[in-house]
Amino acid sequence: xxxxxxxxxxxxxxxxxxxxxxxxxxxxxxxxxxxxxxxxxxxxxxxxxxxxxxxxxxxxxxxxxxxxxxxxxxxxxxxxxxxxxxxxxxxxxxxxxxxxxxxxxxxxxxxxxxxxxxxxxxxxxxxxxxxxxxxxxxxxxxxxxxxxxxxxxxxxxxxxxxxxxxxxxxxxxxxxxxxxxxxxxxxxxxxxxxxxxx
Amino acid sequence: xxxxxxxxxxxxxxxxxxxxxxxxxxxxxxxxxxxxxxxxxxxxxxxxxxxxxxxxxxxxxxxxxxxxxxxxxxxxxxxxxxxxxxxxxxxxxxxxxxxxxxxxxxxxxxxxxxxxxxxxxxxxxxxxxxxxxxxxxxxxxxxxxxxxxxxxxxxxxxxxxxxxxxxxxxx
Numbered sequence: 001x002x003x004x005x006x007x008x009x010x011x012x013x014x015x016x017x018x019x020x021x022x023x024x025x026x027x028x029x030x031x032x033x034x035x036x037x038x039x040x041x042x043x044x045x046x047x048x049x050x051x052x053x054x055x056x057x058x059x060x061x062x063x064x065x066x067x068x069x070x071x072x073x074x075x076x077x078x079x080x081x082x083x084x085x086x087x088x089x090x091x092x093x094x095x096x097x098x099x100x101x102x103x104x105x106x107x108x109x110x111x112x113x114x115x116x117x118x119x120x121x122x123x124x125x126x127x128x129x130x131x132x133x134x135x136x137x138x139x140x141x142x143x144x145x146x147x148x149x150x151x152x153x154x155x156x157x158x159x160x161x162x163x164x165x166x167x168x169x170x171x172x173x174x175x176x177x178x179x180x181x182x183x184x185x186x187x188x189x190x191x192x193x194x195x196x197x198x
Numbered sequence: 199x200x201x202x203x204x205x206x207x208x209x210x211x212x213x214x215x216x217x218x219x220x221x222x223x224x225x226x227x228x229x230x231x232x233x234x235x236x237x238x239x240x241x242x243x244x245x246x247x248x249x250x251x252x253x254x255x256x257x258x259x260x261x262x263x264x265x266x267x268x269x270x271x272x273x274x275x276x277x278x279x280x281x282x283x284x285x286x287x288x289x290x291x292x293x294x295x296x297x298x299x300x301x302x303x304x305x306x307x308x309x310x311x312x313x314x315x316x317x318x319x320x321x322x323x324x325x326x327x328x329x330x331x332x333x334x335x336x337x338x339x340x341x342x343x344x345x346x347x348x349x350x351x352x353x354x355x356x357x358x359x360x361x362x363x364x365x366x367x368x369x
Binding site for chain 2 (some may be wrong): 026036067113147154178
């Protein structure tokens with residue numbers, strides 16, 4: 001029986017701060033800045049840097065607050081209690097519950113996909129799993145709070161959230177229908193579990 | 199921006215009080231999470247914002263308006279969904295790109311399709327996490343079952359914005 005808890009709490013190391021994605025961002029910034037300089041000239045480059053700086057200054061306090069909220073949600077959520085009620089017989093309420101659970105799951109794909117995998121192994125059906133993934137990615141509250149509210153404003157965020165709310169449930173229902181017919185999915189075997197750990 | 203800050207501050211305070219009542223330890227653990235993740239982000243954010251600003255600078259305004267402008271309708275929404283799926287990286291790059299595209303003339307419903315396309319199709323995430331963890335049949339099923347989501351999100355949000363009078367246009 002897999003546990004639904006995330007990886008054990010550990011203090012971040014040097015690798016946590018400087019890793020492949022850090023190098024990716026530096027390279028992306030350098031290459032795109034160089035291209036702007038070569039194609040559009042120095043004035044455009046300074047304009048772009050000014051844009052980046054003003055955006056940075058205005059979103060930092062909001063992101064700090066959003067992360068605190070995300071950290072609190074992480075402490076309060078307990079996926080282990082919810083897994084058994086997401087099976088194939090759970091109907092629309094199971095899909096709605098999976099959607100709600102996905103929406104409150106904080107963190108990036110490195111945190112969410114192990115939970116998805118564990119939910120699937122624990123007996124959630126494919127519809128619930130897909131509703132969960134879709135909700136986590138489309139209406140994930142942590143992302144709305146940390147990124148969307150600060151950058152795009154509350155009217156945009158609320159309208160997008162409200163209209164997207166039923167979509168993960170529909171995606172889950174569609175997945176259930178497909179899985180009955182053309183798309184039988186085996187529960188992931190041990191070889192996949194092993195690959196996940198490496 | 200100020201309204202968003204207020205909403206966020208009130209929500210954080212409310213949840214913090216609730217968490218503190220259940221277990222005061224939650225607060226210190228959440229604060230440590232914030233400090234660790236915040237520091238990690240503080241190192242990356244300047245570079246990702248520079249990259250987003252420069253990438254937006256490279257795409258001609260006219261092309262953005264003609265492909266993703268508010269008058270492009272369903273075609274613009276579909277194009278934005280696909281374009282969103284192709285955006286690399288996490289929210290740290292995609293949200294700034296959305297803001298900068300908006301400044302260059304992209305429409306609100308198109309932006310919503312773009313963000314939703316980025317989050318649902320997320321080709322980079324599929325390759326890095328989803329395929330290896332869940333298997334490719336799962337990926338195929340999820341892609342088919344949720345393929346309508348970004349376009350529906352854009353269309354529905356556009357309709358709700360029109361009906362409610364709220365603005366999804368970012369200035």
